[in-house]
Amino acid sequence: MIQEPKNILITGITGLVGSFVAKRFLKAGYQVIGLKRNNSDMSLIEDIQSQILWHEADVLDVLALEKIIAEVDWVVHTAAIVSFAPKDRDLMFKTNIEGTANVVNSCLSQNVKKLCFVSSVAALGRKVPDENAVKAVIEIDEKATWEESPLNSNYAKSKYLAEMEVWRGFSEGLNCVIVNPSLILGEANWNKSSTQLFRYANEEHRYYPNGTLNYVDIEDVAESIFQLMRSDISGERFILNAGSITYKDFFEKTALLLGKKAPKKSISKMLTAILWRVEALKSKFTGNAPLLTKETAISANHHFFYKNQKLKNSIGFSFKNLDESLERICSKLKEKYN
Numbered sequence: 001m002i003q004e005p006k007n008i009l010i011t012g013i014t015g016l017v018g019s020f021v022a023k024r025f026l027k028a029g030y031q032v033i034g035l036k037r038n039n040s041d042m043s044l045i046e047d048i049q050s051q052i053l054w055h056e057a058d059v060l061d062v063l064a065l066e067k068i069i070a071e072v073d074w075v076v077h078t079a080a081i082v083s084f085a086p087k088d089r090d091l092m093f094k095t096n097i098e099g100t101a102n103v104v105n106s107c108l109s110q111n112v113k114k115l116c117f118v119s120s121v122a123a124l125g126r127k128v129p130d131e132n133a134v135k136a137v138i139e140i141d142e143k144a145t146w147e148e149s150p151l152n153s154n155y156a157k158s159k160y161l162a163e164m165e166v167w168r169g170f171s172e173g174l175n176c177v178i179v180n181p182s183l184i185l186g187e188a189n190w191n192k193s194s195t196q197l198f199r200y201a202n203e204e205h206r207y208y209p210n211g212t213l214n215y216v217d218i219e220d221v222a223e224s225i226f227q228l229m230r231s232d233i234s235g236e237r238f239i240l241n242a243g244s245i246t247y248k249d250f251f252e253k254t255a256l257l258l259g260k261k262a263p264k265k266s267i268s269k270m271l272t273a274i275l276w277r278v279e280a281l282k283s284k285f286t287g288n289a290p291l292l293t294k295e296t297a298i299s300a301n302h303h304f305f306y307k308n309q310k311l312k313n314s315i316g317f318s319f320k321n322l323d324e325s326l327e328r329i330c331s332k333l334k335e336k337y338n
Helices: 016-027 062-069 086-109 154-171 193-202 218-229 247-258 269-286 294-299 309-315 322-337
Strands: 007-011 031-036 053-056 074-077 114-118 137-140 176-181 183-185 212-217 236-240 243-246 303-306
Touching (some): 074 086, 086 114, 193 322, 218 236
Parallel strands (some): 007 031, 007 074
């Protein structure tokens, strides 16, 4: 076990991952430093807001970032833009890639003891399966190498290129780890990101996509980051994935817990192609992220599984049971929205 500091900077602290990571470190007695903008949504950290040392800054503000990082020992970099809308591509690339480069450079110049970069399984790259193997389960682990593919969204590319900045930092002497969560299940704004799946179940839609989803509880994401930061491990990546489930089974479980009717019909490829276009059009008018995108529509018809043995073997990690996670999350979402 490495010598533990007692202060840690968390970028993206007002988001789902950042807020839960902050709670985990606060629980262990750390001084948590957070970055926020003047218009940041603080709803996910209302209960811990007064315990955090705040700085109003952005990962694109190099001078402010270096000044803040000079005061900390550890950094957990969760800040990122997650979008599948073409209009957000340039800003997403700038924030996710340049912002990560800024964090890495500041960590190097200020001799930070350790950095954890929160990436995504999307950054591992996914090759379109051979047509004859379309129903086969394709297993992916930490040794996977990036391959250009229609399954790789702009978001995936931005996270992959951001990882390259972290690996550069490691080659220059930075102590670091990368975590690659699969689809994160957690109690948050269900108009955003993966939590939209719960809203979809609540709205009693008729259709469910084919294929499977890989999932991980937000509490497991926070706990694994906490344990990896406190370990001697450096220069390694870890997939954070509790398991996989078909969309059909996921919506049946979720709808039952929400007291709603589950979708009964699978979406054909033709209907999927229509729906992602409709979702893209709706997104332009509402400003909300589309529930279905071109990339997710393509990948929904395939079966990927992200292996989690490396994390289990390295730190003896055990993931939460899916039913327990869904029961907790659905209960809290019902309190908030119904």
